[in-house]
Amino acid sequence: MLYFDYSATTPMSDYALDTYQRIARQYYANSQSLHTLGQEAEDVLAISRRTIAASLPPARPDDIYFTGSGSEATFLALTGLAIAHKAKGKTILTTEGEHHSVHQALAFLHDREGFHIRYLDVNQYGQVTEEELRSAIDEDTVLVTIGHANSEIGTVQDLAALGKILADHAILFHSDCVQTFGKLPIPLDVLTSASFSAHKCYGPKGVGAAYLQHAVGWASFHHGTTHENGFRAGTVDVPAIAAFAAAVEEMSANAHEEMSRLADYRDEFIKAFAGHAEVCFEGHPTARLPFHIALRAKGMEGQLLMLECNRKGFAISTGSACRAGQSSPSRTLISLGRSAEEAHELVRITFGKHTTKQDVTQLIKAIKEILLTYKGDE
Known part of the structure; x- marks a missing residue:
């Protein structure tokens, strides 16, 4: 995985x-x-x-x-x-x-x-x-x-x-x-x-x-x-x-170089979904963690997307691990004016030292397949 x-x-x-x-x-x-x-x-x-x-x-x-x-x-x-x-x-x-x-x-x-x-x-x-x-x-x-x-x-x-x-x-x-x-x-x-x-x-x-x-x-x-x-x-x-x-x-010893590498992966991931109207990204466009992506697939529960990714061999999360098991919507997203339904759509994807460009490419492909299947089932 x-x-x-x-x-x-x-x-x-x-x-x-x-x-x-x-x-x-x-x-x-x-x-x-x-x-x-x-x-x-x-x-x-x-x-x-x-x-x-x-x-x-x-x-x-x-x-x-x-x-x-x-x-x-x-x-x-x-x-x-x-x-x-x-x-x-x-x-x-x-x-x-x-x-x-x-x-x-x-x-x-x-x-x-x-x-x-x-x-x-x-x-x-x-x-x-x-x-x-x-x-x-x-x-x-x-x-x-x-x-x-x-x-x-x-x-x-x-x-x-x-x-x-x-x-x-x-x-x-x-x-x-x-x-x-x-x-x-x-x-x-x-x-x-x-x-x-x-x-x-x-x-x-x-x-x-x-x-x-x-x-x-x-x-x-x-x-x-x-x-x-x-x-x-x-x-x-x-x-x-x-x-x-x-x-x-x-x-x-190499924090700057490593964060630059991961920021490139983050930007590549976001760019890959530029034409997908059903996908939106939360957080500041530039003042943000270089290894972090907060994604919402409109109308799709974040937990469902997370489980489908897990089934395909990718470990992502639905937000803070400290909130695991909680049914209440994210206080962060509610404070931004998101509805409870929108807050429940959030998934978090974060990169690290073992992440490769090929890994990111595979994840992009998997999420696009999941979204296409989900949209076709509507």
Whole structure:
């Protein structure tokens, strides 16, 4: 089967897998143990932290906190910042199109801590405009969270422009950068915090990281814990973190060339359906993930198209993997003005390091055949 679901997860690279096995065998001690073996494991952790920070200028190693996932990084960063700074204000701005983990964190802050959550309007491509952000800010606004790129439609936000506005108002700015880390430049200089995931960039599952600007205070969600300077409870998974760092180091070496290659495939795919009136593409035409396609076949359930592709040997998805099994329509597409029926038409096709031009050509051919068969059955 040909894999076209790299936004859901990526296979571990050989380099990351070899690193995991080597570290697991040699540096198996608890990194907080005071004996020599424990200190050797702590050294591996410190090297990994430096590697991650080096890929995220101007981050420092002590700005990086390792977690069990990108979702956990998002939850701990948002709750930690909001609670620590609630004396300055209790309004948080966000968008409907954020990842599920963002909505979970904000629901907790609303229900348990009394924060007010306000949703920014977006343009037809899912972007927050500078004008919209300026008009939404008031004296009670303490935090804004806007994802760098939407996992369902691929639109990339102009974080640099938005961040300058928030800096002028001394407002905290968090971004879910899971889809862009290791792939696109992240304007970390305008962010207070950001969240990342290893398994989206050819590292292992079960490990993520949060960036928290060292000059900004945060509150520990797990009171009394000592791991990760109190940011996260639980023994640190040193082999997984080392593999994460190895994957990031490997990706960073040729990220520009790789994204350019995948953007060519993306553009070729979109061009192949230019004459098909029943096919439309969601997301910004240029400010979008280079490896990502969000497609709707008008009048055809996305799940049906996905299953037909699966039957032909192609693995695509119907949107965010975190929404699998949910019958409700995508909040992202509803916020763009799509009907529930239109939102259910969405499929997501994403490319990665193992995707070839021949693979893309075969997928184009398969989808055209499916659409022709479906249209003929009407």
